[in-house]
Structures are given as C-alpha cells and as structure tokens.
Amino acid sequence: MAGYVIRRLLAAAVQACVVLVITFTLVRLTPGDPVTAYLSRVQSEASVSPEHIALIRRQLGLDRPVVVQFWLYARRVLRGDLGISYTQSEPVLRIVFSQLPYTVQLALAALLIEVAVGLPLGVVAATRRGTALDYLATTAATAAYSLPRFWIGMVLILVFAVRFGMFPVIGVGAEGDLVDIVHHLVLPAVALGLAGAAYIARMTRSAMLEVLGEDYVRTARAKGVAEAIVLRHHALRNALIPVVTVIGVSLGRALGGSAIIETLFGRVGIGSLLVEAITQRDYALVQGAILIFALGVFLVNLGIDIAYAWLNPRIRYT
Amino acid sequence: MRIALILLISLLTAAGALPLLPQPLSAQQDTRPAIRARLQFARAGGVYDPARWRYTSDWFVYPNLFNWLVRWKPGPDPKELEADLAEKWTVSPDGLVYTFQLRRGVQFHKGLGELTAEDVVFSYQRQISDPQLTFYKALQNIKSVEAVDRYTVRITLKERDAPFMWTVVSYRPGLIVSKKAVEQLAGAFAKGPVGTGPFELVELTAAGEVVVRAHDGYFRGKPAVRQITFVHVGDENTAAAALRRGDLQIIQTRGNPEVVRLLRQDPNIKTARVIERYNLFQVQFGPDFKPAQDVRVRRALAHAIDRRAIAAALPDLDEMAMVMRPPELFGGSSDVPTYPYDPSRARQLLREAGYPSGFPITFMIQKREPETTVAEILAAQWQAVGLQVKLDVLDATTAFDRRDQGKFDITISATSRPGDPHLFFWDVFHSDAVPPYGSNFFHYKDSDVDALIDAGRITINETHRAQIYRALQRKLMTDLPIIPLFYRHLEMAWRSPVQSLTPGAFNMFWGETIKIGR
Numbered sequence: 129m130a131g132y133v134i135r136r137l138l139a140a141a142v143q144a145c146v147v148l149v150i151t152f153t154l155v156r157l158t159p160g161d162p163v164t165a166y167l168s169r170v171q172s173e174a175s176v177s178p179e180h181i182a183l184i185r186r187q188l189g190l191d192r193p194v195v196v197q198f199w200l201y202a203r204r205v206l207r208g209d210l211g212i213s214y215t216q217s218e219p220v221l222r223i224v225f226s227q228l229p230y231t232v233q234l235a236l237a238a239l240l241i242e243v244a245v246g247l248p249l250g251v252v253a254a255t256r257r258g259t260a261l262d263y264l265a266t267t268a269a270t271a272a273y274s275l276p277r278f279w280i281g282m283v284l285i286l287v288f289a290v291r292f293g294m295f296p297v298i299g300v301g302a303e304g305d306l307v308d309i310v311h312h313l314v315l316p317a318v319a320l321g322l323a324g325a326a327y328i329a330r331m332t333r334s335a336m337l338e339v340l341g342e343d344y345v346r347t348a349r350a351k352g353v354a355e356a357i358v359l360r361h362h363a364l365r366n367a368l369i370p371v372v373t374v375i376g377v378s379l380g381r382a383l384g385g386s387a388i389i390e391t392l393f394g395r396v397g398i399g400s401l402l403v404e405a406i407t408q409r410d411y412a413l414v415q416g417a418i419l420i421f422a423l424g425v426f427l428v429n430l431g432i433d434i435a436y437a438w439l440n441p442r443i444r445y446t
Numbered sequence: 447m448r449i450a451l452i453l454l455i456s457l458l459t460a461a462g463a464l465p466l467l468p469q470p471l472s473a474q475q476d477t478r479p480a481i482r483a484r485l486q487f488a489r490a491g492g493v494y495d496p497a498r499w500r501y502t503s504d505w506f507v508y509p510n511l512f513n514w515l516v517r518w519k520p521g522p523d524p525k526e527l528e529a530d531l532a533e534k535w536t537v538s539p540d541g542l543v544y545t546f547q548l549r550r551g552v553q554f555h556k557g558l559g560e561l562t563a564e565d566v567v568f569s570y571q572r573q574i575s576d577p578q579l580t581f582y583k584a585l586q587n588i589k590s591v592e593a594v595d596r597y598t599v600r601i602t603l604k605e606r607d608a609p610f611m612w613t614v615v616s617y618r619p620g621l622i623v624s625k626k627a628v629e630q631l632a633g634a635f636a637k638g639p640v641g642t643g644p645f646e647l648v649e650l651t652a653a654g655e656v657v658v659r660a661h662d663g664y665f666r667g668k669p670a671v672r673q674i675t676f677v678h679v680g681d682e683n684t685a686a687a688a689l690r691r692g693d694l695q696i697i698q699t700r701g702n703p704e705v706v707r708l709l710r711q712d713p714n715i716k717t718a719r720v721i722e723r724y725n726l727f728q729v730q731f732g733p734d735f736k737p738a739q740d741v742r743v744r745r746a747l748a749h750a751i752d753r754r755a756i757a758a759a760l761p762d763l764d765e766m767a768m769v770m771r772p773p774e775l776f777g778g779s780s781d782v783p784t785y786p787y788d789p790s791r792a793r794q795l796l797r798e799a800g801y802p803s804g805f806p807i808t809f810m811i812q813k814r815e816p817e818t819t820v821a822e823i824l825a826a827q828w829q830a831v832g833l834q835v836k837l838d839v840l841d842a843t844t845a846f847d848r849r850d851q852g853k854f855d856i857t858i859s860a861t862s863r864p865g866d867p868h869l870f871f872w873d874v875f876h877s878d879a880v881p882p883y884g885s886n887f888f889h890y891k892d893s894d895v896d897a898l899i900d901a902g903r904i905t906i907n908e909t910h911r912a913q914i915y916r917a918l919q920r921k922l923m924t925d926l927p928i929i930p931l932f933y934r935h936l937e938m939a940w941r942s943p944v945q946s947l948t949p950g951a952f953n954m955f956w957g958e959t960i961k962i963g964r
Contacts (some may be wrong), residue, residue, distance in 0.1 A: 158844075159847060159848075160843035160846070178882065179577070181882055183577070183578065217636075226652045230653070282683065285683075285687045286687065290691050296691070297684060297688040297693050298685075298688045298693055298694070299677065303651075303653075391681060393684065394484075394677065394679035394680065394681070396678075400680070407843055
C-alpha cells in the first residue's frame with residue numbers, strides 16, 4: 129500500500145510537470161500581451177514611454193527568449209517559488225493559498241449536496257423501479273444534469289435570495305463565523321452540485337439495479353434478511369464502488385466549475401482568481417493557480433483510489 | 447451515508463480552520479451605519495500608493511483616502527476646480543509659477559499630525575525623481591517644487607502648460623501623501639496608505655474587499671457613514687440582485703439596459719443616471735485599413751450610421767454624439783460639420799471613392815455591453831449601404847493588444863478624458879500620441895491639427911483657448927479621423943440607509959457626499 133502511494137505520488141509529480149509545460153505554452157500562445165493589458169488598465173496617457181514599457185517587460189522577465197523564461201520558471205517552481213503576480217505585487221503562492229480555502233469549501237459543499245441528494249435519489253429510484261417515483265427521480269435528474277450551472281445559479285439568486293430573501297447573493301461570509309459562512313455557501317453549492325447530484329443519482333440507480341439482480345442478494349433475501357439490511361449491507365456497499373469513481377470526477381469538476389459559480393456569486397476563490405488572472409494575462413498567477421489546482425485534483429484522485437480498498441477489500445494495490 | 451458524514455465534517459473543519467484576520471475596528475458608541483458598495487468593474491489593485499497607481503478602476507478608492515491641492519468639483523461632468531488642501535492659489539502672468547496657500551490644521555490619518563508644505567513637496571518630488579513610479583513622465587514639465595514657508599508651496603514649470611491644474615494638480619499625479627508615513631513604512635505604504643481624506647484604509651481582506659473607516663478629523667467634517675466596504679462583484683446581474691436584497695447599499699452599473707430597468711422599478715432603490723459628456727464612444731479606424739485612408743470613405747461610413755437605432759437599443763442610457771466635444775463643456779463646439787444619417791449620400795461617397803460595390807470590413811469589438819449591441823447595429827447599417835462586414839468579437843485584453851498594434855480594420859471604443867480638453871485632443875489626435883504614447887490608434891498625422899493642439903496647451907488666455915479648440919474641432923470634423931457615436935453613461939443605484947450621494951466622474955466615488963436617512 130505504502131509503495132503504491134509513493135508510486136502514485138511520483139506519477140503525480142510527472143503529471144504536474146506536464147501540466148506546467150502545457151500551461152506555460154498555452155498562456156503564451158494566448159493572444160494579448162501582459163504589458164499592454166497592464167498599461168491599458170493604468171491608462172496613464174502621459175506617462176507611457178518605450179523606456180517605461182521596456183522596464184516593465186524586464187521586471188516581468190518577458191524580455192528573454194521563451195525557452196529561457198521556461199527554464200528559469202521551472203527552476204523556481206522546483207524550489208517552491210511560483211513567482212510574483214504582477215497585478216497584485218505579491219507572491220503567487222501566498223495569493224493562491226489565501227484563496228484556496230474558499231474554493232475548497234465550495235467544492236466540498238457542492239460534493240456534499242451531490243452525495244446527499246444523488247445517492248438516496250438513486251437508491252430510491254432503483255428500489256422502486258418502474259414506479260412513478262422512479263420516473264420522477266430519473267426525469268428530474270436528467271433535467272438537472274442538462275441545465276447550465278450559470279442558469280441554475282441565476283434562478284437560485286432570483287428565487288431564494290431576491291424573492292424570498294433567504295440567502296445572501298454575494299460574498300463568502302464573515303471570517304470565522306461558521307453559520308454565516310455556511311449561509312453564504314448554500315446557493316452556490318446547490319448551483320454547483322445539482323448537475324453532479326443528478327449524475328450520481330443516475331449512476332447509483334443503475335449500479336444498484338445491477339447489484340440487486342445478483343445471486344448473493346437473492347440468497348440474502350431468501351434467507352429472510354430484512355430488506356433494509358439487504359439494501360444497506362449487501363447492495364449499496366457494492367454499488368458504491370463505481371459511484372465513488374464518479375464522486376472523484378465530480379470533485380475535480382467542482383473545482384473547475386468554481387470559476388463560473390464564484391464569478392456569478394461574487395465569491396473569491398481560485399476559480400474567480402483564475403478568470404481575473406487570465407483576462408489580465410498575469411502569466412505567473414495563471415500558471416501557479418493551475419498548477420496548484422492540478423495537484424489538488426491528483427490528490428483527490430489518489431484519495432479516491434485508496435477509498436476503493438476500504439469499500440472493496442478484494443482490490444489489491446500492486 | 448458515512449461518506450456524506452465525513453464530507454460534512456471535513457467541510458466544517460475547512461470552514462473553521464480559515465485564518466482569522468484582524469477584524470475591522472469599530473468606533474465605540476458610533477451609531478453611524480457601515481455600508482457595502484460595489485463600484486469598480488475590475489478587481490481592486492491591492493496597491494494604494496498614488497505614486498504606484500495600478501488601475502484606472504481604483505478611482506473608486508483614491509479620492510476617499512487622499513486629497514489634492516485643488517480638486518475637480520464632485521459631480522459627473524467636472525467643469526470647474528475647487529479648493530482642496532490649498533485654500534487659494536495664484537498663477538504668475540507668464541503661466542510658469544503656481545503658488546498654493548495651504549489650509550491650516552488639516553490632519554493626516556492615524557494621528558500622523560498636520561499637513562504641511564513639506565508633505566506636498568515630498569509627494570511631488572518622489573514621483574519626479576523616480577522613473578519607476580507611474581506618473582514620472584507626466585510630471586517632467588515641473589522644474590521645481592519648493593516649500594516657501596510651512597503653509598505655502600511654489601511649483602515652477604519648465605514651459606507653459608495651460609491644462610496643468612487639470613492634468614497634474616487635480617488629477618492622478620497630484621494626490622498628497624504623508625511624508626512621515628512613506629518614510630516610516632517604505633514598501634508597506636502601498637498596503638497601508640496614509641492621507642488626509644475623509645476615510646482611512648483599515649484592511650484589504652483575503653476575500654478581496656477594501657475596507658475604509660471614517661476619518662473623523664477630516665477637514666470638511668465627519669463622514670455620515672462609519673465604514674465603507676468596497677466589494678468586487680464581476681457580474682452586473684448579481685450586483686443588482688445583491689442591491690435589491692440589501693446585501694449591498696450602493697452599486698454602479700455599466701449600462702446593461704435590463705439591469706437598469708429592473709433597478710428603476712424597485713421602490714426601495716434610488717438611481718441616478720450619470721451622463722459623462724467627456725466620455726466619448728467612437729468608431730476608430732485601423733492605420734493599415736486602406737479604404738479608411740480616403741476621407742470620403744470615412745464620411746460615407748458616418749453618413750450610414752442611424753443613431754436612432756442605437757438610441758432605441760440602449761433606451762435612455764446613452765446620449766448620441768454628433769460632435770467630439772459638446773458645447774456645454776469648455777473647448778466644446780457645435781459649430782462644426784456633422785454627418786447626419788443619409789444612406790444615399792453614403793453610397794454616393796463610396797462610389798466616388800472607387801468602391802461602387804463596397805469592400806470587406808473586419809469589425810473588431812470587445813465582448814461586453816454595450817459594445818456588442820452597438821456593433822451589431824452598425825454592422826447591419828453598413829451592410830445596408832453595400833459593405834461586407836464581419837464581426838470579430840474578442841476579450842478585452844486581446845482587443846487592446848490588437849488595437850495598440852494597429853492590427854484591425856475598424857473598432858469602437860470609448861475615450862474618457864475628463865476636465866481640460868487638451869487631454870482628449872492630444873491623446874486621440876496628436877501625431878506624437880501614436881501608441882504606446884497615447885491613443886491615436888489611427889496613427890493620424892496632420893501638422894495643422896498638431897499645431898492647434900500644441901497652441902491649446904501653451905495658450906493661457908481662456909477665450910483664446912476656446913477659439914483654438916473650436917477651430918481644432920472644425921478641422922477634425924472635416925477630416926473625420928474618428929466618428930463620434932455617443933457619450934457614455936453610468937448608472938448609480940443605492941438604497942437605505944443611504945439617502946443620497948453625488949456621483950463622480952470616471953469611476954470616482956465621493957464617500958464624503960453620502961447622506962444618511964430615509
């Protein structure tokens with residue numbers, strides 16, 4: 129097991145290098161120059177001169193060949209230095225870590241909704257197969273899965289925030305005030321998690337249906353084991369294996385979807401930070417945020433693989 | 447279900463483990479309300495040293511923290527200057543020496559004492575001597591800044607500069623900082639600036655908010671609110687929803703007609719339409735776009751524009767512009783050639799220019815409102831006179847980049863240069879203002895125009911200056927290097943406990959004008 133984890137971590141390091149190269153290249157292939165972006169925003173009409181531009185370019189290290197830029201960047205990253213954001217004049221690492229908790233909160237809250245809504249819905253649909261309840265659950269799941277998150281978010285804001293005044297529209301809540309933080313999390317988490325919940329419901333339903341048809345379930349029922357125990361111990365635990373994979377993917381997707389949801393709900397976090405950094409061509413910040421993001425997804429996937437063993441002791445790591 | 451439980455626990459742990467930041471101090475027994483405002487359209491710069499000004503959008507915070515010697519009178523169209531830190535000022539007859547008498551007893555934030563001439567000299571000196579600071583170049587016409595005595599400052603120029611009071615003294619380079627604070631804090635000053643303004647910076651939160659607190663020693667009197675938190679909300683619809691729910695008390699929108707309509711219908715919300723007549727939306731031509739080098743083509747394109755269709759699409763949001771600078775502003779004029787909607791004249795001009803069957807245009811625009819709506823209307827109108835128009839919709843940064851490099855056929859964008867007309871005319875039309883120096887994206891070069899702009903700068907007599915700008919506009923509207931379209935509009939909206947406020951030019955926000963009540 130320990131050997132497996134180490135091998136996976138090494139693989140994650142290699143993947144991180146690939147992400148580094150791809151991000152570095154993509155960011156530089158994007159049209160638009162960071163210095164122009166910077167100057168257009170300053171609009172200091174009387175103060176822009178070629179010397180000033182050359183100075184900024186030199187400060188950002190953009191006057192050197194791209195290969196050299198990459199070499200210097202990669203060397204710094206290996207030392208744990210992700211560079212300085214030129215839009216915020218602060219180390220990228222500090223900025224990213226200051227924003228990370230907000231996105232992690234949001235992603236976990238969304239995941240909670242996905243699981244808490246999706247799992248029971250799938251189980252109910254499977255055990256009541258062919259009934260009106262099954263059709264209702266399946267239709268609702270299909271609808272929820274097809275709706276864009278942005279639209280769901282807008283509707284939630286208009287109905288639950290503006291019309292009924294139940295939840296705040298913007299912000300992340302006061303630091304340290306748990307109730308306030310959760311209050312601010314509900315709507316964005318629902319907007320982010322609804323599609324995932326629908327997906328999990330559908331996966332759980334089909335996995336459950338498959339398991340419920342197995343011989344050992346029939347045997348358990350024949351032996352007179354209570355239906356609730358059959359469902360919980362025999363069926364659900366086995367049906368969960370494919371579902372856990374989906375949960376892993378969901379968490380990665382929730383991290384990705386945070387860009388839209390954070391922007392819509394005026395929340396800070398890695399997603400909205402990344403959107404801003406891309407529009408301002410803040411190379412260091414874009415690269416740093418994506419790298420940390422990718423590492424996060426690798427770790428989540430590793431955690432999911434380890435969770436397999438807990439659910440199914442037959443899985444052996446080699 | 448165990449997974450759900452574990453997730454719930456992790457969520458709560460993550461939320462609880464957030465670093466505790468210093469809470470904003472609240473003055474004891476202070477019953478004044480604290481309000482939340484969304485004013486800027488971009489995330490704040492996070493650097494509040496005026497000498498290191500990062501983003502135009504930071505106008506929402508600077509006028510609250512700092513003062514100038516003389517300032518634009520708060521309001522949407524700054525037409526006159528008023529005393530700020532200087533009670534009065536004189537200009538020598540040759541226009542080279544400016545002498546300012548400071549107000550006495552003006553206090554800096556954080557108990558850093560009284561403002562003196564030393565602070566003013568320091569504020570200018572540090573920017574003049576360091577090329578790395580933002581306004582280094584803007585201040586290079588200053589020969590010397592001296593403290594004559596404790597309350598008198600003398601600025602001597604190298605050459606005459608009629609718009610100096612507008613472009614330097616009351617503009618971004620002219621904000622006054624505390625000498626003691628800059629010397630003590632050094633690099634940390636940008637995150638903890640000290641000025642004389644009605645509010646002092648309390649903190650820049652991890653959640654991206656800028657929190658300012660009333661400076662009760664402000665020389666114009668105590669602000670009506672205890673604290674203002676500037677919040678970044680990228681989406682206009684979200685900001686409007688937050689105002690309607692009361693999560694925010696003040697917002698500024700960029701004129702999304704639907705959003706504005708919704709806000710105006712809400713009885714709890716007051717709105718103010720802010721037309722900025724110096725903020726001109728215009729059609730710009732690319733320097734390498736061959737057809738546009740013929741003035742007949744530029745005139746044809748202007749005649750093909752039906753501004754009523756634009757006005758209908760942006761209902762009562764923007765004011766259409768037939769001239770570059772309207773007569774109600776200094777240096778403005780309506781006594782100029784104009785190009786009213788006349789499609790047959792447009793077709794005739796195109797024939798005369800040798801394009802009887804039109805030509806293809808790649809119309810570059812930024813993906814945001816109102817640019818996209820306006821561009822669609824213009825494209826249809828130009829197609830109607832026989833041109834082949836293709837829209838090229840880009841994100842702002844890419845569009846800026848292409849525009850600065852001159853890689854476009856036609857685009858629309860706004861030029862906002864408040865106050866003295868020199869700023870606008872030099873920046874858009876002077877042959878020295880080709881990017882990166884200025885915003886002459888057409889690379890327009892005309893010696894008569896240059897001469898008039900230069901004369902406008904060094905002529906001190908106001909009547910003569912006004913004549914120069916009238917002549918300049920006549921020349922420009924004849925030659926038509928840009929086509930004026932409409933003047934920009936912003937909408938301010940607020941709710942209780944804010945009773946009223948004075949909207950500012952640009953994104954300027956005057957927290958001191960807020961009045962509280964029902």
